[in-house]
Amino acid sequence: MSQDLYQAPDYFLMDELLTEEHKLIRGAAREWVKREVSPIIEDACQKAEFPKQIIKGLGEIGGFGPYIPVEYGGAGLDQISYGLIMQELERGDSGIRSTSSVQSSLVMYPIWKYGSEEQKMKFLPKLATGEFIGCFGLTEPDQGSNPGGMVTNIKDMGDHYLLNGAKMWISNAPFADVAVVWAKNEKGRIKGVLVERGMEGFTTPETHGKWSLRASATGELVFDNVKIPKDNILPNKDGLGAPLGCLDSARYGIAWGTIGTAMDCYDTALRYAKERIQFGKPIASFQLQQKKLAEMITEITKAQFLTWRLGVLRNEGRATSAQISMCKRNNVDMALNIAREARQILGAMGITGEYSIMRHMMNLESVITYEGTHDIHLLITGMDITGENAFK
Amino acid sequence: MNIVVCISSVPDTTSKINFTENGSKFDSSGIQFVINPYDEFGLTKAMMLKEKAGGNVRVITVGDALVEPVMRKALAIGADSAIRINANPTDSYFTANEIAIYLKENPADLIIAGRESIDYNSGAVGGMIAEILNLPFVNACNGLEIDGNSAKLCREIEGGKENLSASLPLVIGGQKGLVEESDLRIPNMRGIMQARSKPLMVIEPSSDENLTSSESFEKPAEKSACKLVEIGNEAELVRLLQEEAKVI
Numbered sequence: 001m002s003q004d005l006y007q008a009p010d011y012f013l014m015d016e017l018l019t020e021e022h023k024l025i026r027g028a029a030r031e032w033v034k035r036e037v038s039p040i041i042e043d044a045c046q047k048a049e050f051p052k053q054i055i056k057g058l059g060e061i062g063g064f065g066p067y068i069p070v071e072y073g074g075a076g077l078d079q080i081s082y083g084l085i086m087q088e089l090e091r092g093d094s095g096i097r098s099t100s101s102v103q104s105s106l107v108m109y110p111i112w113k114y115g116s117e118e119q120k121m122k123f124l125p126k127l128a129t130g131e132f133i134g135c136f137g138l139t140e141p142d143q144g145s146n147p148g149g150m151v152t153n154i155k156d157m158g159d160h161y162l163l164n165g166a167k168m169w170i171s172n173a174p175f176a177d178v179a180v181v182w183a184k185n186e187k188g189r190i191k192g193v194l195v196e197r198g199m200e201g202f203t204t205p206e207t208h209g210k211w212s213l214r215a216s217a218t219g220e221l222v223f224d225n226v227k228i229p230k231d232n233i234l235p236n237k238d239g240l241g242a243p244l245g246c247l248d249s250a251r252y253g254i255a256w257g258t259i260g261t262a263m264d265c266y267d268t269a270l271r272y273a274k275e276r277i278q279f280g281k282p283i284a285s286f287q288l289q290q291k292k293l294a295e296m297i298t299e300i301t302k303a304q305f306l307t308w309r310l311g312v313l314r315n316e317g318r319a320t321s322a323q324i325s326m327c328k329r330n331n332v333d334m335a336l337n338i339a340r341e342a343r344q345i346l347g348a349m350g351i352t353g354e355y356s357i358m359r360h361m362m363n364l365e366s367v368i369t370y371e372g373t374h375d376i377h378l379l380i381t382g383m384d385i386t387g388e389n390a391f392k
Numbered sequence: 393m394n395i396v397v398c399i400s401s402v403p404d405t406t407s408k409i410n411f412t413e414n415g416s417k418f419d420s421s422g423i424q425f426v427i428n429p430y431d432e433f434g435l436t437k438a439m440m441l442k443e444k445a446g447g448n449v450r451v452i453t454v455g456d457a458l459v460e461p462v463m464r465k466a467l468a469i470g471a472d473s474a475i476r477i478n479a480n481p482t483d484s485y486f487t488a489n490e491i492a493i494y495l496k497e498n499p500a501d502l503i504i505a506g507r508e509s510i511d512y513n514s515g516a517v518g519g520m521i522a523e524i525l526n527l528p529f530v531n532a533c534n535g536l537e538i539d540g541n542s543a544k545l546c547r548e549i550e551g552g553k554e555n556l557s558a559s560l561p562l563v564i565g566g567q568k569g570l571v572e573e574s575d576l577r578i579p580n581m582r583g584i585m586q587a588r589s590k591p592l593m594v595i596e597p598s599s600d601e602n603l604t605s606s607e608s609f610e611k612p613a614e615k616s617a618c619k620l621v622e623i624g625n626e627a628e629l630v631r632l633l634q635e636e637a638k639v640i
Binding site for chain 2: 010021023032035060061062066070075076077
């Protein structure tokens with residue numbers, strides 16, 4: 001990939017709503033992405049390899065659980081800091097952001113919120129540095145938008161549980177040290193289970209042939225009579241609300257992250273349009289290209305403020321799941337549209353790995369589906385405003 | 393070892409530079425400020441020296457509150473404390489004099505400035521501090537090793553390099569080579585959190601004045617568009633070179 005010339009737009013001076021520390025944190029993440037991600041990401045995606053060498057640095061810049069309290073190895077930062085880190089990581093690549101937000105929101109968050117003190121001390125500090133990598137198992141081969149229909153189950157065997165079933169489309173699965181797995185007990189109640197690499201009967205086959213998130217490893221989690229010590233059950237919350245609480249946190253991160261991809265596509269397209277000469281003048285001087293660019297910056301600006309406000313509400317503990325759904329849905333769709341329009345501005349150059357746009361576009365096809373599909377999030381808003389459930 | 397690094401807050405190298413008020417004032421709107429790159433090499437070297445031999449790293453700047461984000465970044469990278477002299481300097485003498493006044497009261501073994509700042513490019517602050525404090529000065533320094541009280545230095549000269557020795561205390565004007573670009577540090581989370589509690593002291597300037605002030609700034613003339621002359625129309629090419637470009 002050519003040199004990373006990225007300059008973040010800030011059309012409505014949103015920076016003035018951020019603290020100095022927010023800007024310092026974002027600046028560090030931005031510099032790190034320029035230095036460590038941009039030079040290698042195209043190659044990693046082309047080869048469909050997760051760039052493991054970045055894990056340590058990702059931990060150092062706060063990519064793993066920055067809002068987790070200091071005593072558990074986190075940085076104790078607020079939700080806007082977390083969002084800004086996600087924005088910068090996804091500006092680099094959605095796959096890198098996925099690795100980070102799975103670790104933060106889907107592994108560290110449930111251990112922090114629902115785990116015992118011993119579980120927190122055992123896992124969180126190592127997850128914060130990247131010494132441990134985690135994954136999250138909710139989706140199953142036959143249960144996507146309807147996670148409550150899961151068949152993965154645990155049986156109480158007296159001194160341990162026996163875990164059986166399978167999970168699918170799991171980011172980080174192939175090399176995860178620990179998996180937060182959701183399974184039903186004999187009473188049909190969903191429980192959180194910490195499954196550790198090396199437990200007998202636990203395998204994690206990799207999913208190959210993806211055209212999206214190629215720099216992030218995806219796999220299955222297969223449980224064949226896995227003996228789970230009783231200490232590995234998350235004690236402090238059960239039911240579907242437990243995994244959905246994690247998804248709130250992850251979706252919030254995605255809402256910020258996709259602003260990053262949108263900004264990168266816009267920035268690339270704007271620079272290209274000013275430099276590309278056709279009919280004797282830059283294509284940026286043609287109305288149809290200006291329309292695309294003007295609409296992009298308008299949508300990015302709207303998304304920034306929607307998401308910043310969501311961050312403030314989350315800091316105050318007031319953000320609802322429905323608000324998070326609306327923001328995730330809006331921002332992913334916004335970013336995907338911008339990627340497609342930006343690709344058009346670059347013409348044939350837009351399909352090459354010389355530019356990041358096509359990679360972002362393909363990544364976003366996963367992002368618009370995972371963590372609640374585009375359609376389901378709309379129905380969540382629909383249910384929230386009408387009181388009528390239209391998805392079951 | 394007690395090290396002071398002089399830090400300048402400068403526009404990011406990709407910034408579009410504009411002036412307002414009839415070209416007399418720099419337009420800072422929309423500009424991202426960064427640690428002057430030459431100073432950043434010096435700061436990184438200071439951190440390495442401290443990690444090797446122990447000691448203390450202070451960063452100092454002369455500027456208004458707008459420069460504080462850059463100082464916080466220096467603290468997040470690892471400096472122990474920061475000093476801001478609260479004034480808007482218009483020349484190198486003022487800056488150097490204020491820093492020298494501070495250093496007389498609060499001496500250091502090694503004072504690292506950048507060879508120049510990438511905004512006003514005077515390249516004079518380090519030398520002036522040395523002169524006012526009567527200390528040795530090595531500019532364009534691209535290599536530095538300290539052993540006890542003596543320093544071995546390397547300096548860029550035309551077509552090569554010069555190896556020097558000097559004793560501490562010493563002032564240098566640093567640049568790339570003191571450390572490499574790959575050595576430059578991105579603040580990590582721990583550093584950012586620690587920076588919260590590190591002191592950033594603001595001190596008022598002396599009553600000394602700037603010796604010069606800027607009247608106005610001018611940007612270079614814009615490059616004119618490229619003109620293409622068709623094959624077979626060489627006479628037109630000659631006319632353009634003669635009458636418009638006036639080069640023949």
